[in-house]
Amino acid sequence: MKAAFATIQARYTMELEDILPKIAAIGYDGAEIWAPHLIGRTDDEIMRVKSVAEECSLEICQITPYPCFTGCRNDYEWSMQHCREMVRVATMLGAPNIRGLTSVGIKMTDWKERPVVQLYNMAPSARASEDQWRQAVRAYKELGSGDGPVWAIETHGNNLTDSVSGAKRLLAEVGSPRVRLTYQWFCDAGITEGLGAVWDDVAQVHLQHVSGAGEERSRECLAYLAEHGYDGYVTVEFSDEPVWETAPAELAVVKEYM
Numbered sequence: 001m002k003a004a005f006a007t008i009q010a011r012y013t014m015e016l017e018d019i020l021p022k023i024a025a026i027g028y029d030g031a032e033i034w035a036p037h038l039i040g041r042t043d044d045e046i047m048r049v050k051s052v053a054e055e056c057s058l059e060i061c062q063i064t065p066y067p068c069f070t071g072c073r074n075d076y077e078w079s080m081q082h083c084r085e086m087v088r089v090a091t092m093l094g095a096p097n098i099r100g101l102t103s104v105g106i107k108m109t110d111w112k113e114r115p116v117v118q119l120y121n122m123a124p125s126a127r128a129s130e131d132q133w134r135q136a137v138r139a140y141k142e143l144g145s146g147d148g149p150v151w152a153i154e155t156h157g158n159n160l161t162d163s164v165s166g167a168k169r170l171l172a173e174v175g176s177p178r179v180r181l182t183y184q185w186f187c188d189a190g191i192t193e194g195l196g197a198v199w200d201d202v203a204q205v206h207l208q209h210v211s212g213a214g215e216e217r218s219r220e221c222l223a224y225l226a227e228h229g230y231d232g233y234v235t236v237e238f239s240d241e242p243v244w245e246t247a248p249a250e251l252a253v254v255k256e257y258m
Contacts, residue, residue, distance in 0.1 A: 001225060003254045004030035004061050004235040006206075007037055009243045017052050024056035026248050027255075031058050032099070032204075032235045035065040038089055046092050053093075061233040062097040062152065062182070062204055063090050069139040070103045070123035070132040070160070076139070083143055090149045097203050099182050100143075100153035102136040102160040102170070122158040125166025136160055137173045144176030152182040152203040155194075163188040164197045171201055182206055184237075191220045205234045211249040212240035222257040 005023040007016060014022075016037045023031060031053065038046065053060050065086045067079035083098075090098050103123045123132045143151050153161050153170065161167040164186055171179060180203040186194040195202070205225065210218040225234065234254055239246045 001222075001230055001254075001258045002029040002059075002061075002233050003251055003258070004028060004032045004059075004233045005247065005251075006032045006034065006064070006235050006237040008032075008034040008064065008237065009239060009247075011036065016049055020049075020052050020058055021056050022244070023247070024058050027251055029059060030061040030233055032062045032064060032233075032237070033060055033093075033095075035063055035086060038063065038086075043092070046089055050093050060093045060095045062099055062235070063093070063095050064099040065101075066104060067101055067139070068103055069136040070128060076135060080139060080142070083139075087143070087148050095149060097150045097152045097182075099204070100140065100151040100179070101156060102153065103132075103158055104156060123160060124158050125160045125163045125169075128160055133160065133169075133173070136170065140170070140174045140179045141176065144174055144179040148178065150203050151179045153179065154182040154206065155184055155186055155198075157187055162186065164194055167198055167201075184208070185217060185221070191217060192224050195221065195224050199228065202230070202232070204232060205230070206237045207234060207254070208236075208238040209240055210236055210253045211246060215253065218253060219257075222254060226257040 005028045007019050010019050011034055020031055063086060065082055067083050068075045069079055086098055140151060155161045155167055160170050167181060180201045181198055182204040183195060183202045184206040185191050207218045207221060208214045236250045239250050
């Protein structure tokens with residue numbers, strides 16, 4: 001098991017080239033890079049990010065774009081274009097995974113001005129239409145074809161993968177070994193129950209507030225991962241404020257199970 005820090009935690013306060021050395025100094029093994037930290041960069045700037053990570057002995061384990069495949073045609077087409085570009089960027093960075101979503105989107109034109117992610121065209125698994133299912137399956141069939149990074153779809157609320165049954169249905173209908181899951185606790189299942197149900201499809205794990213309000217859940221999840229020999233990344237996606245004061249404590253909890 002390895003520990004990563006999600007750069008979304010410092011999304012409005014620091015540049016990526018400053019975040020990476022800071023998390024390396026704390027002791028994290030890897031970085032999960034928030035896609036807006038990469039949007040608009042030239043290829044030379046992308047390669048500079050890779051160089052900084054290598055200088056810090058950090059692995060870029062995953063990048064996190066914000067597609068929406070359950071909305072209107074314009075949303076779908078923009079999302080596919082966005083995701084194809086993220087495949088190119090992830091390949092340049094050597095990132096093995098890209099975090100996938102089905103229904104949560106962020107408008108890249110205004111992300112710096114918005115303090116929270118915009119939720120729109122939400123399609124929870126229990127209420128999504130068959131057309132929304134078909135659109136998401138179509139998207140990930142295309143994204144999961146051929147070679148390249150794994151699409152690790154997050155088990156996120158208000159997504160088709162917000163439940164065990166939804167996650168299993170989407171993966172079964174896509175049917176690609178390059179489409180797996182970023183696990184965070186399901187809305188409809190306990191931690192060990194949910195992890196056990198999708199265990200073979202977990203490519204990455206998200207934890208939140210590991211040394212704070214989410215400590216009990218995080219420890220239950222970490223114990224299960226350790227007991228079952230999980231050797232991938234656990235990302236501390238969100239920490240209690242102030243982030244840089246709590247990040248070492250968050251990492252310390254994860255390391256107890258490594």
